[in-house]
Amino acid sequence: MTLLDGKQVSNDIKEEIKAEVDKMISKGERVPHLAAVLVGEDGASLTYVGSKVRACERIGFDSTLVKLPASTSEADLLKTVEGLNNNDAIDGYIVQLPLPKHIDEQKVLLAVDPDKDVDGFHPTNFGRMALDMESFIPATPYGIIELLRRNNVDTQGKHTVVIGRSHIVGRPMSILMSQKGNPGNSTVTLTHSRTQNLEAYLREADIVISALGVPEFVKADMVKDGVVIIDVGITRVPDASHPKGYVIKGDVAFDEVSKKASFITPVPGGVGPMTIAMLLKNTLLARERRSN
């Protein structure tokens, strides 16, 4: 069994990006600048956005955190987005999800300039990705592809079963795995909450990509020997014995499934760290594309 070490691979990628930033600095060029918009005080979102901003600082990017109160109106958030679209100093930005219930998420994502949409959530980028055109690929799917590529995991002609059809992970993952290329050329089954007999698909899978959010859902008896496991789940499970009061659990029962797997991502330390690295990569790409 080989551990797909997202911490290691993400550090390699961040080093590569840092080298590019150093080159920009030595040429007297402007460094990439990422902005993040956070509306409200959601605990997990605060943690994620904090990590993104710190990662920027570590590799030499400029970063801006735009923190707005939970009571911010949709109109005011749209004004903030417009301001970032028109701000030449900002190469790319993200609006952290979820947004408060009184704000129409789709309306906000549609307002983001596709050329600055480093999350890859705008329909223009999603469509371009699906058509093999230059785009911004959402960070988590992009990170999974890099993790597979850099570990030489063979996906050609394999049966990939994706669990979950979210716009952020499952749906784009199903597209990327079926595209021509390496990683890619996979035969993909996209399963979801209405799938009948999910276990029958899992037992046939060469590669399982789970983005379900149910702790330890995938058990050893549901997968075949030699399976490749990509676990996107990161659920906080209450645990009084832990200083934080919770532990992070993946979708996969790691201890038992890892005994049958050829490759497996740990949680934490698998897909999670890759997501931030690929957001930085997208920001570097945004910076490069804007200067061309």
Ligand code: GUN
């Ligand atoms: N919320 C959970 N994941 C993400 C992400 O990748 N980007 C944004 N903007 N919000 C999120």
